[in-house]
Amino acid sequence: MSSALNRLLKNKLAIFGLAMISLFATAAVFAPFIAPHPPDKQFFEGLTLEGAPLAPNKTFWLGTDLLGRSLFSRLLHGARTSLIIGIAANGAAVFIGAFLGIVAGYLQGLPGTAIMRFTDLMMAFPALLLAIALAAIFRPSLWIVALVIALVNWVQVARVIYSQTVALAAQEYIEAARSIGAAWPRILFIHIVPHLWPTLLVWGTLGISTTVLLEATLSFLGVGVRPPTPSWGGIIYESQSYFLDAPWLVFFPGTAILLLSLAFNLVGDALRDVLDPTQRGRG
Amino acid sequence: MLIFLAQRLGQSVIILIGVTLITFGLAFLMPADPVRMLAGRSATQATVESIRKELGLDQPLPVQYLKYLGRLAQGDLGRSYKQKTQVSELILSRLPATLLLMAGTIFFELLIGLPAGILAATKRGRFADNGIMALSFVGVSIPQFVLGLLLLYVFAHILPIFPLGGYGTLNHLLLPALTLGISGGGWYSRMMRSSMVDVLRQDFIRTARSKGLSELTVVLVHALRNAILPVIAMVGLDIGIFMAGAVVVESVYGWPGIGQLAWQAIQMVDIPIIMGVTLVAAIGIVLGNLLADLVIPFIDPRVYLR
Numbered sequence: 001m002s003s004a005l006n007r008l009l010k011n012k013l014a015i016f017g018l019a020m021i022s023l024f025a026t027a028a029v030f031a032p033f034i035a036p037h038p039p040d041k042q043f044f045e046g047l048t049l050e051g052a053p054l055a056p057n058k059t060f061w062l063g064t065d066l067l068g069r070s071l072f073s074r075l076l077h078g079a080r081t082s083l084i085i086g087i088a089a090n091g092a093a094v095f096i097g098a099f100l101g102i103v104a105g106y107l108q109g110l111p112g113t114a115i116m117r118f119t120d121l122m123m124a125f126p127a128l129l130l131a132i133a134l135a136a137i138f139r140p141s142l143w144i145v146a147l148v149i150a151l152v153n154w155v156q157v158a159r160v161i162y163s164q165t166v167a168l169a170a171q172e173y174i175e176a177a178r179s180i181g182a183a184w185p186r187i188l189f190i191h192i193v194p195h196l197w198p199t200l201l202v203w204g205t206l207g208i209s210t211t212v213l214l215e216a217t218l219s220f221l222g223v224g225v226r227p228p229t230p231s232w233g234g235i236i237y238e239s240q241s242y243f244l245d246a247p248w249l250v251f252f253p254g255t256a257i258l259l260l261s262l263a264f265n266l267v268g269d270a271l272r273d274v275l276d277p278t279q280r281g282r283g
Numbered sequence: 284m285l286i287f288l289a290q291r292l293g294q295s296v297i298i299l300i301g302v303t304l305i306t307f308g309l310a311f312l313m314p315a316d317p318v319r320m321l322a323g324r325s326a327t328q329a330t331v332e333s334i335r336k337e338l339g340l341d342q343p344l345p346v347q348y349l350k351y352l353g354r355l356a357q358g359d360l361g362r363s364y365k366q367k368t369q370v371s372e373l374i375l376s377r378l379p380a381t382l383l384l385m386a387g388t389i390f391f392e393l394l395i396g397l398p399a400g401i402l403a404a405t406k407r408g409r410f411a412d413n414g415i416m417a418l419s420f421v422g423v424s425i426p427q428f429v430l431g432l433l434l435l436y437v438f439a440h441i442l443p444i445f446p447l448g449g450y451g452t453l454n455h456l457l458l459p460a461l462t463l464g465i466s467g468g469g470w471y472s473r474m475m476r477s478s479m480v481d482v483l484r485q486d487f488i489r490t491a492r493s494k495g496l497s498e499l500t501v502v503l504v505h506a507l508r509n510a511i512l513p514v515i516a517m518v519g520l521d522i523g524i525f526m527a528g529a530v531v532v533e534s535v536y537g538w539p540g541i542g543q544l545a546w547q548a549i550q551m552v553d554i555p556i557i558m559g560v561t562l563v564a565a566i567g568i569v570l571g572n573l574l575a576d577l578v579i580p581f582i583d584p585r586v587y588l589r
Contacts, residue, residue: 013417126565129557130561216428217527221534221546236428236429236432254426254429257426258425265420
């Protein structure tokens with residue numbers, strides 16, 4: 001594990017990703033202290049005399065939005081939304097996927113087939129349409145959006161974990177363990193699950209990238225986190241009709257989404273390289 | 284072959300029935316009462332009840348579901364609550380636009396992804412490889428709506444080359460297709476690269492090289508034929524991802540396809556449309572999978588149908 005960490009730290013793109021994640025995490029945690037203005041305060045001087053938003057200037061570093069609120073402050077608080085949903089939703093998705101994948105792969109037979117046919121069914125669903133429909137059913141709060149994303153995103157984790165569990169359960173050392181009388185919890189948690197950790201870690205990182213994008217997309221379509229909670233996708237949704245005159249309202253939140261999603265992608269990909277033994281020595 | 288086809292078709296039908304169960308369940312869970320929305324605020328109780336009866340919403344759920352299935356079998360997707368037209372007609376009128384966008388998207392993602400992946404694989408570990416792989420990450424990490432809006436801003440506003448959205452000419456298609464093509468191209472370049480790297484490591488490539496063939500012939504003639512298969516198969520598996528992109532990009536560019544239809548329907552809680560679009564998209568996904576399964580053995584005789 002420590003050698004894996006060393007190799008991870010040799011990857012420049014992964015370092016860049018880790019730095020980005022730390023930056024965003026700091027911004028999210030300390031948002032109220034860093035932000036120069038309260039995120040929801042509508043400044044009278046934040047709009048031009050005609051009522052248009054201000055371009056980036058000395059008082060409002062990244063400009064203001066259509067209601068005269070400080071975009072920089074809203075972006076900082078938006079980092080909270082993105083990270084909380086990214087981590088919670090993806091954590092839940094990986095947990096559900098891992099649970100169902102392990103159960104299906106270990107039990108096989110009827111329960112296994114039933115679970116895997118259900119994942120086939122979920123694969124046939126356009127994920128975004130399903131998420132939109134679910135988000136329209138439950139009036140979305142922060143946690144509901146996280147739940148919706150988890151309900152859509154667990155499927156691929158389940159498939160990967162299922163095939164790995166099936167392969168592991170067929171190994172001779174499992175048979176040997178069973179023949180000396182090891183009980184199923186022991187076989188499962190001591191002999192099988194530890195081998196799944198690398199995969200779960202990789203999905204736990206890469207999946208955050210997908211989740212951040214999905215949250216932004218749902219908010220952009222108007223079925224994500226409700227205002228006034230700042231969300232990067234939501235900021236773009238609110239200013240979409242005005243963006244030709246105020247491109248910074250799309251450009252800055254867009255860059256934030258890109259950087260955060262990119263960071264988790266880079267780190268996840270580097271993790272896969274160092275954790276997957278079959279990839280060792282390949283490029 | 285025929286047995287395989289029959290089996291796969293059977294599986295597909297079962298999956299589609301499962302899809303109808305879920306879409307039906309989702310529609311039932313929708314909090315807004317469609318009858319109230321249809322009747323309007325001032326409607327009397329009697330009007331509400333008569334509309335409910337007319338729509339068949341007063342019957343028990345299993346009966347409603349079976350009736351829904353029966354109508355589906357006849358190609359009847361129901362009537363839009365809001366627009367008072369047949370959902371199947373609405374979808375059919377919107378489908379060509381989405382299919383056109385799909386063709387454009389596939390064109391751009393392959394045009395970007397395949398050459399980039401091949402180049403990266405042949406320059407493995409070097410600057411071109413690292414650069415392409417970093418760019419491919421940017422491509423898959425940028426939200427499609429941000430990319431769409433930025434392209435609009437630069438190529439339709441600052442430099443007014445393309446229209447600001449709409450539908451009709453090739454110029455209208457270019458930006459939306461490019462938006463989806465860039466994010467798809469990122470994935471394709473990664474897949475093309477890893478597939479190519481695997482093939483270039485094989486013995487017949489060493490043989491080809493030792494015969495004295497030029498590197499260009501080795502890569503483009505000998506290796507590419509083998510490496511491109513799994514990548515091409517992905518086009519069939521990609522329809523679900525495309526549909527998600529279509530919802531976003533169609534709403535950014537005002538492209539009158541079924542993605543936009545679905546989005547508008549969600550805003551108005553027009554349940555039959557949501558169910559219909561989801562079902563059509565699911566059919567597309569299932570067909571795409573089936574197609575991928577069927578096409579691969581034709582390109583690669585080593586794969587037998589089981």
